[in-house]
Amino acid sequence: MAEKWKKTALFVIDMQKDFVLPGAPLLVDGAAAIVPDVIKAVQVARERGMLVVWVVREHDSLGRDVELFRRHLYTEKGGPTVKGREGAELVEGLEIHEGDYKLVKTRFSAFFATHLHSFLQTSGIDSLVIVGIQTPNCIRQTVFDAVALDYPSVSVIVDATAAKTPEVHSANIFDMKNIGVATPTLSEWCEAN
Amino acid sequence: MAEKWKKTALFVIDMQKDFVLPGAPLLVDGAAAIVPDVIKAVQVARERGMLVVWVVREHDSLGRDVELFRRHLYTEKGGPTVKGREGAELVEGLEIHEGDYKLVKTRFSAFFATHLHSFLQTSGIDSLVIVGIQTPNCIRQTVFDAVALDYPSVSVIVDATAAKTPEVHSANIFDMKNIGVATPTLSEWCEAN
Numbered sequence: 001m002a003e004k005w006k007k008t009a010l011f012v013i014d015m016q017k018d019f020v021l022p023g024a025p026l027l028v029d030g031a032a033a034i035v036p037d038v039i040k041a042v043q044v045a046r047e048r049g050m051l052v053v054w055v056v057r058e059h060d061s062l063g064r065d066v067e068l069f070r071r072h073l074y075t076e077k078g079g080p081t082v083k084g085r086e087g088a089e090l091v092e093g094l095e096i097h098e099g100d101y102k103l104v105k106t107r108f109s110a111f112f113a114t115h116l117h118s119f120l121q122t123s124g125i126d127s128l129v130i131v132g133i134q135t136p137n138c139i140r141q142t143v144f145d146a147v148a149l150d151y152p153s154v155s156v157i158v159d160a161t162a163a164k165t166p167e168v169h170s171a172n173i174f175d176m177k178n179i180g181v182a183t184p185t186l187s188e189w190c191e192a193n
Numbered sequence: 194m195a196e197k198w199k200k201t202a203l204f205v206i207d208m209q210k211d212f213v214l215p216g217a218p219l220l221v222d223g224a225a226a227i228v229p230d231v232i233k234a235v236q237v238a239r240e241r242g243m244l245v246v247w248v249v250r251e252h253d254s255l256g257r258d259v260e261l262f263r264r265h266l267y268t269e270k271g272g273p274t275v276k277g278r279e280g281a282e283l284v285e286g287l288e289i290h291e292g293d294y295k296l297v298k299t300r301f302s303a304f305f306a307t308h309l310h311s312f313l314q315t316s317g318i319d320s321l322v323i324v325g326i327q328t329p330n331c332i333r334q335t336v337f338d339a340v341a342l343d344y345p346s347v348s349v350i351v352d353a354t355a356a357k358t359p360e361v362h363s364a365n366i367f368d369m370k371n372i373g374v375a376t377p378t379l380s381e382w383c384e385a386n
Contacts, residue, residue, distance in 0.1 A: 065308060068315060115300070123257055
């Protein structure tokens with residue numbers, strides 16, 4: 001049982017101030033409501049000895065490494081989730097501990113143009129559990145890439161992930177279920193062994 | 194003429210304390226000697242309005258994102274070029290300015306599992322000039338990837354790059370010349386227009 005959790009990583013995706021706090025430049029409306037559940041998921045992961053991977057965006061202050069469709073958000077004053085600035089920080093209640101891993105990405109998927117897959121493979125990880133925001137973009141792209149990369153077990157905790165609207169969230173959870181992804185509630189996942 | 198330099202990036206590769214300073218854990222013997230030439234290359238690049246890209250290694254304190262063959266160098270006390278520690282810093286005389294770009298890599302090539310190519314393409318860069326260490330590994334792998342990625346112009350400044358021995362340096366410069374890479378001296382490059 002313990003062996004299983006040692007091979008499982010919890011991904012906490014994009015729980016950064018610029019996506020979550022009221023008035024944030026790239027606010028995901030459903031994000032603030034899931035913070036307590038994300039905190040709980042991290043706590044349970046730690047109790048189980050799971051690897052916690054903090055997936056975050058950190059961009060150049062001029063936006064030169066941001067997707068083209070978002071570059072207009074960046075001026076000489078910066079823009080969303082600029083590296084080293086407050087908006088890129090994790091929201092209160094979430095913090096990186098020793099032994100955790102921080103993975104910086106510049107696109108939706110945590111696997112796109114990053115070394116994440118190699119890191120996980122050489123860390124003996126074969127199962128992924130995903131929380132954070134937002135369901136149609138970073139969550140879904142990361143999940144589809146994980147499936148394409150042949151991770152045997154990929155789970156999305158349905159009430160510890162969120163989108164701009166409940167409808168968008170549900171429609172995306174539906175699609176992910178259809179490619180074999182598990183979608184437990186947080187309490188179901190906490191009871192699993 | 195100015196137009197040409199705006200499309201050209203200078204890569205400064207791995208000029209970090211843990212590779213360069215006396216007694217460094219991964220000392221490249223020829224590295225200290227080229228520091229003045231690297232500083233000069235950066236200065237000339239800035240005068241020309243070129244993009245300066247600082248390519249560095251920054252690893253997990255436990256070494257979990259290091260190549261397998263180097264993981265034995267990492268213990269609970271850390272290892273070479275751990276993110277946030279002194280050994281990962283640039284050597285004295287080299288510093289990142291506003292408008293420069295810092296690219297963190299975990300393998301030899303600056304293009305391997307990074308977003309560098311996308312960043313350069315959307316920044317209008319088609320020419321690369323490379324300085325730093327060390328010739329057979331990070332310099333050469335980055336150069337071969339740049340050629341494979343079809344950058345029309347790739348230059349290695351022959352006296353602003355270095356390896357453990359002059360023989361290894363020369364043998365690798367020879368191989369790179371043979372795939373069409375330009376290998377000017379620093380003074381030749383400074384005189385170019």
